[in-house]
Amino acid sequence: MATLFPYMHVHNFLSDALSQEILAYGISKSADFQPSKVNKNGVGVVANSRVSKILYDLGPYREIIKEHIGQIIPQMTEQLKITPFEVGEIEVELAAHGDGALFTAHIDTTVHHHTEKPRIISAVYYLHSQPKKFEGGNLLLHTMPFGKGNDEPKEIEPENNSLLAFPSFALHEVLPVMAQGVEFKDWRFAVNCWIHRA
Numbered sequence: 001m002a003t004l005f006p007y008m009h010v011h012n013f014l015s016d017a018l019s020q021e022i023l024a025y026g027i028s029k030s031a032d033f034q035p036s037k038v039n040k041n042g043v044g045v046v047a048n049s050r051v052s053k054i055l056y057d058l059g060p061y062r063e064i065i066k067e068h069i070g071q072i073i074p075q076m077t078e079q080l081k082i083t084p085f086e087v088g089e090i091e092v093e094l095a096a097h098g099d100g101a102l103f104t105a106h107i108d109t110t111v112h113h114h115t116e117k118p119r120i121i122s123a124v125y126y127l128h129s130q131p132k133k134f135e136g137g138n139l140l141l142h143t144m145p146f147g148k149g150n151d152e153p154k155e156i157e158p159e160n161n162s163l164l165a166f167p168s169f170a171l172h173e174v175l176p177v178m179a180q181g182v183e184f185k186d187w188r189f190a191v192n193c194w195i196h197r198a
Helices: 016-028 061-071 073-079
Strands: 008-010 038-040 043-045 053-055 087-097 102-106 119-127 139-141 154-156 162-167 172-174 188-197
Touching: 008 073, 016 061, 016 087, 016 119, 016 188, 061 073, 061 087, 061 188, 073 119
Parallel strands: none
Antiparallel strands: 008 162, 038 043, 053 087, 087 188, 102 172, 119 162, 119 188, 139 154, 139 172
């Protein structure tokens, strides 16, 4: 028995111009990216289970991204088969993945450090330079051992200007990125968004 939680994959999520603006902004802030952390006993720590760099300040693009995400939350809840809920905080961060980057299998359910409300939906917006110069970095959605189905895990390529959404309690991982000798501007970039219950 294996069950794959529903997911939603939206191609061409933003206009090409806006997508390129966000990418250019991230590249321009290369010096401000910090090592990614994982939550361990309520404390963020750098760990081998998550190898990437994070930019927390997306400047004017933070609210723009949140607005676009907010507009499709009703569609997300329907496709993910999640009971509609009152939306609270939407977390946003930009992750950069170079050679050897990964994030081992995990779930995103945690509480927001300000609101103390749970994450309900995880959404990842992918963007990268063209032509793509890295390999790998697919997101793997794992199945869970319950239900009557015989589902297979689902591997999804981080296609430029696409958005992937799934329940925050779904087990998933970022497979290793291969980008040896690739410049920062050509890394795998992803805007991580978490939608909280109010």
